[in-house]
Amino acid sequence: MILKFSRAIVRMPCRNMINGLTTANLGLPDYIKAIGQHGDYIHALENCGLEVLTLPADEKFPDSTFIEDIALFTPHCAVVTNPGAPSRNGEISLIKETLSDFFSRIEKIHSPGTLEAGDVMMVEDHYYIGLSERTNEEGARQLIEILNNYGLNGSVIKLEKVLHLKTGVSYLERNNLAACGEFLIHPEFQNYNLIEIDDDESYAANCLWINDKVLVPAGFPKTKKRISDAGYFTIEVDLSEFRKLDGGLSCLSLRF
Numbered sequence: 225m226i227l228k229f230s231r232a233i234v235r236m237p238c239r240n241m242i243n244g245l246t247t248a249n250l251g252l253p254d255y256i257k258a259i260g261q262h263g264d265y266i267h268a269l270e271n272c273g274l275e276v277l278t279l280p281a282d283e284k285f286p287d288s289t290f291i292e293d294i295a296l297f298t299p300h301c302a303v304v305t306n307p308g309a310p311s312r313n314g315e316i317s318l319i320k321e322t323l324s325d326f327f328s329r330i331e332k333i334h335s336p337g338t339l340e341a342g343d344v345m346m347v348e349d350h351y352y353i354g355l356s357e358r359t360n361e362e363g364a365r366q367l368i369e370i371l372n373n374y375g376l377n378g379s380v381i382k383l384e385k386v387l388h389l390k391t392g393v394s395y396l397e398r399n400n401l402a403a404c405g406e407f408l409i410h411p412e413f414q415n416y417n418l419i420e421i422d423d424d425e426s427y428a429a430n431c432l433w434i435n436d437k438v439l440v441p442a443g444f445p446k447t448k449k450r451i452s453d454a455g456y457f458t459i460e461v462d463l464s465e466f467r468k469l470d471g472g473l474s475c476l477s478l479r480f
């Protein structure tokens with residue numbers, strides 16, 4: 225197994241997740257079902273060789289299980305973000321102590337900059353940053369400055385329709401990029417081997433490479449086949465309850 229990541233951090237969903245932010249129109253999530261799906265997700269991470277730290281649920285923050293958005297990990301430092309969604313901003317206070325157990329250097333995005341790490345896609349030393357309703361130009365500027373200080377670099381991608389950059393595009397290493405909609409024709413991505421995700425399976429564009437296996441959401445057979453055909457072992461995970469809150473595979477963990 226190619227080991228790039230060895231650990232992941234997840235946060236248990238809370239009962240209050242039914243009050244999470246959403247545009248999905250798929251009904252309210254079922255908490256009990258979500259707990260089961262979250263357990264399966266953790267097993268999938270373990271199957272990819274990761275040691276998983278599971279943080280407790282926090283009822284104050286309905287969306288706090290989507291832990292990816294509040295921190296970005298680079299090989300040299302962790303960056304605590306500054307979520308643009310007001311109901312999510314307080315989530316950052318929950319993570320700081322945990323991060324200091326793993327990272328000696330912790331950076332921070334400051335207001336008026338906003339940034340959610342679902343908008344950040346890492347390709348080797350380069351970090352694409354989506355400008356979205358949650359991540360603004362000042363947040364992106366601050367992140368690029370931080371990255372530059374560690375010999376890394378970044379560039380911005382203006383989003384048209386999706387919530388976060390990684391809602392619509394996922395880097396699967398070896399120059400392979402799973403992409404749908406606006407990203408298939410985006411000039412920045414034309415030098416990658418594009419794995420096209422059809423519009424009717426766009427939820428599956430948020431798939432997750434971990435140590436040369438790829439997690440894909442269950443129920444998207446065309447996407448699963450295209451990713452398998454690209455040479456990856458795929459693991460399906462049913463995330464129906466998180467999808468009701470616009471949450472995908474990557475949002476549920478921090479990997480490093």
Ligand code: CIR
Nearest residue numbers: 245290342388469470471475
């Ligand atoms: C939100 O709207 O913030 C949550 N309901 C979903 C966050 C999904 N996170 C992600 O795409 N990185």
